[in-house]
Amino acid sequence: MKYLPLVWSGIWRKPGRTILIFLQVSVAFALFGVLQGLKTGVEHAVDAARADLLIVHSRLSLIMEGLPISLLGPIRSVPGVRVAIPVELFGGYYQKPEQGILSVAVPPDKDWTTAFTFTIAPRHLAAFAKSRTAALVLEATAKKYGWKIGDHIPLVTKVAQKDGSTTWTFDVVGTFTDSDFGGGGDKILMNFGYYDEARVTGRGTVNHINVSVTDPNLAVPVADAIDRISANSSHETKTESIRELAQQQVQQIGDFDFLIRAVVSAVLAALLFAIATMMVQSVRERTSELAVLKTIGFTDRSVFLLILGEALTVCILAAAVGLALATATLPIAARFVTGLSMPKITLAIGLAFAVLVALISAAAPALLAARLRVATALAER
Amino acid sequence: MNFLRQSTALLRLNLAGLVARSGSVLTILIGVSCTVGVLVSMLAMGTGAHRQALGDVRDDIAIVVSRGSSDLDSSVPRDEAAAVADLPGIAVGSDGKPLIGYQSVVIMEGHRRGTGARVFFPLIGTSPTVTAMRPEIHFTEGRMFAPGLHELVVSNPCVRTFSGFELGAERDVRGVGWTVVGHFDQGNSMNCLVLADVETLMTAFGRNVFTEVSVELKSPRDFDAFRTALEANPAVKLDARRERDQVEGRFKGLKALLNFAAYFVGAIMAVGATLGAVNSLYSIVDARRRELATLRAIGFGSGAIVVATLVESMLLALPGALLGAALAWLFFHGMAVSPFGFTFRLDVTPQLAEIGIAWALVMGLIGGLLPALRAARMPVTTALRAT
Numbered sequence: 128m129k130y131l132p133l134v135w136s137g138i139w140r141k142p143g144r145t146i147l148i149f150l151q152v153s154v155a156f157a158l159f160g161v162l163q164g165l166k167t168g169v170e171h172a173v174d175a176a177r178a179d180l181l182i183v184h185s186r187l188s189l190i191m192e193g194l195p196i197s198l199l200g201p202i203r204s205v206p207g208v209r210v211a212i213p214v215e216l217f218g219g220y221y222q223k224p225e226q227g228i229l230s231v232a233v234p235p236d237k238d239w240t241t242a243f244t245f246t247i248a249p250r251h252l253a254a255f256a257k258s259r260t261a262a263l264v265l266e267a268t269a270k271k272y273g274w275k276i277g278d279h280i281p282l283v284t285k286v287a288q289k290d291g292s293t294t295w296t297f298d299v300v301g302t303f304t305d306s307d308f309g310g311g312g313d314k315i316l317m318n319f320g321y322y323d324e325a326r327v328t329g330r331g332t333v334n335h336i337n338v339s340v341t342d343p344n345l346a347v348p349v350a351d352a353i354d355r356i357s358a359n360s361s362h363e364t365k366t367e368s369i370r371e372l373a374q375q376q377v378q379q380i381g382d383f384d385f386l387i388r389a390v391v392s393a394v395l396a397a398l399l400f401a402i403a404t405m406m407v408q409s410v411r412e413r414t415s416e417l418a419v420l421k422t423i424g425f426t427d428r429s430v431f432l433l434i435l436g437e438a439l440t441v442c443i444l445a446a447a448v449g450l451a452l453a454t455a456t457l458p459i460a461a462r463f464v465t466g467l468s469m470p471k472i473t474l475a476i477g478l479a480f481a482v483l484v485a486l487i488s489a490a491a492p493a494l495l496a497a498r499l500r501v502a503t504a505l506a507e508r
Numbered sequence: 509m510n511f512l513r514q515s516t517a518l519l520r521l522n523l524a525g526l527v528a529r530s531g532s533v534l535t536i537l538i539g540v541s542c543t544v545g546v547l548v549s550m551l552a553m554g555t556g557a558h559r560q561a562l563g564d565v566r567d568d569i570a571i572v573v574s575r576g577s578s579d580l581d582s583s584v585p586r587d588e589a590a591a592v593a594d595l596p597g598i599a600v601g602s603d604g605k606p607l608i609g610y611q612s613v614v615i616m617e618g619h620r621r622g623t624g625a626r627v628f629f630p631l632i633g634t635s636p637t638v639t640a641m642r643p644e645i646h647f648t649e650g651r652m653f654a655p656g657l658h659e660l661v662v663s664n665p666c667v668r669t670f671s672g673f674e675l676g677a678e679r680d681v682r683g684v685g686w687t688v689v690g691h692f693d694q695g696n697s698m699n700c701l702v703l704a705d706v707e708t709l710m711t712a713f714g715r716n717v718f719t720e721v722s723v724e725l726k727s728p729r730d731f732d733a734f735r736t737a738l739e740a741n742p743a744v745k746l747d748a749r750r751e752r753d754q755v756e757g758r759f760k761g762l763k764a765l766l767n768f769a770a771y772f773v774g775a776i777m778a779v780g781a782t783l784g785a786v787n788s789l790y791s792i793v794d795a796r797r798r799e800l801a802t803l804r805a806i807g808f809g810s811g812a813i814v815v816a817t818l819v820e821s822m823l824l825a826l827p828g829a830l831l832g833a834a835l836a837w838l839f840f841h842g843m844a845v846s847p848f849g850f851t852f853r854l855d856v857t858p859q860l861a862e863i864g865i866a867w868a869l870v871m872g873l874i875g876g877l878l879p880a881l882r883a884a885r886m887p888v889t890t891a892l893r894a895t
Contacts, residue, residue: 144787151783158776186617285583375626386845390546390773394780397542401784404531408791 130429134436140409145441148405152445152484153452155394156477160453162387163476164469168457171470173377176307176370179343180242181350183211184335186363193332195362202336205352207345212242213333215322219284219295221272228268228282229314230295232322233337242337244307244369245316251301259321262297268313269302276300280315288325295325307369338366395480399488406438406492417496418504431497438489439482446481450474511815514808518816521799523823529795532788533824539781540828540871541835544864546777548836548856550770551863553845554763556855561759562752564644564695567728568599569751572721572738583717588744592721595737597730601640607724609635610706614713616681618670618700627670631660631681631702633709641724642694650675650690655705658712661690665851666700673702684712698844698851722751778871785875789821793883800883801891810884817883821876822869829868833861 138145183202185194202211215232233239235256240247247255247263255261264274274280278299287293297317305314323330340349350366357364410417417430425433454469526533572592573582589610598606616631636655639645653659660679667673678685686704694701710716725731728750735748749757793800800813833856841856 143790147783147787147790151780151787154776154780154783158773158780162773386550389549390777393542393546394777397539397777397781397784400538401535401787404535405787405791407531 130433130436134433134440137409137413137433137437138441140413144405144409148402149441149445149448151401152398152442152481153449155398156446156449156481157452157456158394158449159391159477159480160450160469160473161456162391163473164453164457166384166387167470167473169377173370173373176368176373177244178368178370179340179346180244180369181338181340181346181353181366182335182369182372183338183353183364183366186365193329193334194336194364196331196333198357198362198364199336201356202338202353205349205356207340207342207349207352209339209341210236210238210242212236212239212337213319214335214337215319216334217284217286219282219286221280221282226272227313229312230282230284230317230322231314232317232319234319238339242339245303245305247303248301251303254300255316255318258298258300259318260296260298261300261318263301263303263316264299265314266302266304268315269299271313274299282315287327289327395484398484402438402442402484402488403491406434406489407495409437410434410492410496413496414499414504417499418501421499421501422505427497430499431493434493434496435486435489438485438493442481442485443478446477450477511809511812514812515815515819518803518808518812519819522796522816522820525796525799526792526824529792532792535788536785536821536824536875537828537831539784540825540868541832543774543777543781543871544829544832544868545835546832547770547774547867548833548860548864549840549854550773551767551860552836552840552854552856553852554766554770555857555860556845557766557852558759558763559855560696560698560852561755564642564697565752565755566724567750567752568725568730569641570723570725570731570734570748571751571754572723572746572748573719573754575745575747582720584719584721584746585717588746589718589721591741591744592723592738592746595723595734595741597725597734597737599724599726601637605637607637607641609637609641609722610718611635611720611722612706612710612713612715612717613719614681614709616679616702618666619672620669621671624671629666629700629702631704631709633706634703635706638703641722644695645692646694647690647692650688652690653703653705654689656708657705658684658686658708659689659704660686661692661703662688663697663699663701664691664693665698666702667691669700669851681712698853700851723748774867778867782871782875785821785825785871786878789817789824789876789879790882793817793879796883797886797891800886801888804886804888805892813884814880817880818873818876821879822872825868825872825875826865829865830861832868833864836864837861 183194183198196213199211199213202208212233217230217232218227219230220227233243235252240252251263255263262280264280268274276299279296280299281294281296283294285293286295288295295317297315303316338349338353340346346368350368353366354364420430420433421427450469450473454474457469572584572589574584593606593608598608601607610633612633613630614633615628618627618629619625620627636652639652647661648664650661653661658681660673662673672679673688673691675688675691677688679688680686706718710718723734725734731748731750738744738746738748803813804810837856840854843854844851845854
């Protein structure tokens, strides 16, 4: 600790150089933070996805093939099922084709929200259950289009109603938020009854059925039991928890991992060289000063540690600044890619890398300083 | 003229002195090559994906989809699809029938070899005319599916990636066994393609609409007449697009995403490498203080010093750029990646190397600016007194 002032003055011997190195390290670790945050953020989001929320979908496809609604009864009677809610998804747009909005039709049954990742205020929930044309709007969507409670919203879709119109009108009664993995798109919730009665084609089928279980430990046996109901029929089902679905999504983007690793290694390699040359330079310039230190009693070891300490201080502080920067920017990026976050473990890994970079790059210069022979060093002057 | 002579003389002097500053030179070299290497490799993803997507696109093929449909949500009813056959400009195959392919896409489940991870990919129902319209389809094993039978043909990348596509294997689709009867290559495409007879598939799925209709025209010039005739028919609500436009449109989002990622990461790394270069150049300039002061004393202008230092810094960045682009080519050219569910090969092209070199030169220029000014402003007396 008593060497701290010495380390500090060594760092500020050439302020311009130190500031540049500091910035370079900060930038590198900001990039590291953003990239790692992307990766670990996704992993964490997968772990956070609920294992007790099951999606029953057609064995053939997640959304493109429907299921007969008659499956609902048998599924509800499977022991361990809390609620089973039919879900119909259909696309549409608001005013312009570019402003796509997904409509999610669900019946407002008792406890239906337990089978979804939505968070809805109780009064909005009650209003939604009361009216057939009621709609709940994702908070971000409502903000984007300036919709308020009481507004009538027309959506143009590809689904025809009995009167031939493909425009569906809803009354906004509230908003909700969605914590689903990757569930960032604009969407509204509508009443399944209204939808099923008004539509012309596809009645009696649904996209999938959401199921919540009474006990998370029952998720796997319940899923198996549900799939057994329709085994060997023409509409076999596949029941998966949303955590499993999230895992599959992540596997599909598997090569991203490799990419991030490659970029991070390139950044760190460039950093190693930059710091190493700067430190060697700094030690060379200070030959006589270091010799004086040794003359007044500093051991080789303490000179070695002194140089190492300088590199460590700069690297750790700069890395902290860079990681803080990345943490500050991630919430902005999270608006485009849901599930981004900066877990503490990433910060820890980043700082560990900073220590590693400092130690490796400063080892040679520090050794150079430690091996300095006082007589020769002073004689050079 | 004098200015130019001074600058070149200085530059020659500077470059000769660099041998002694190998550490600083190495920092610039490695910083720049890492940046350019990453930038070029990441841009190569976009180029590779683009080449793959447009590789087999033909100008004489038109795609007919339902009006206003974005892409996969197109639905073409049977009666409207039948009307397409009466339009002018459609080429005729060797058997005398018009070259029209009806398509219907369903999603099927596959399992990756090795990991067993499940993926969904399209099973494309298509007319048997597809082999006439797509001569790049080349069977390596087995044969084409027979109309009316539950048979599948599979592209070789698919056979390699997923399990259960061996010749003679039976896949369960809608409770019916479909037999794999052929393996094919499609040009250079790395895409997983599974084809089946469209009519059989639609019967199995109880469907009555096609996803799209593709038409081979007699020549690319016939497209306008074809589209005009299609639009003039009040009975159909269909749009005709050139295949190139259709594919480009589908591809735009992915390309924008890939390029954004490349330039974002590339820009951040460039800032870091430029800072490193500034530091290195400062130390190079500092080491030359006496030399520079002497030159100033004997009449070299400060403008010449600035120019010489800037050119030197750009020349220092150049080998890094070449090295970075070369490494990107060496390690990543032709590497197959599938970051967004579909596979393509990275394509490191000379154009990308040019972009990399341009970035490096800008990095050199910006990085050299401050050190060059310091070199030019060095007070003669102090510098000469320096050790």
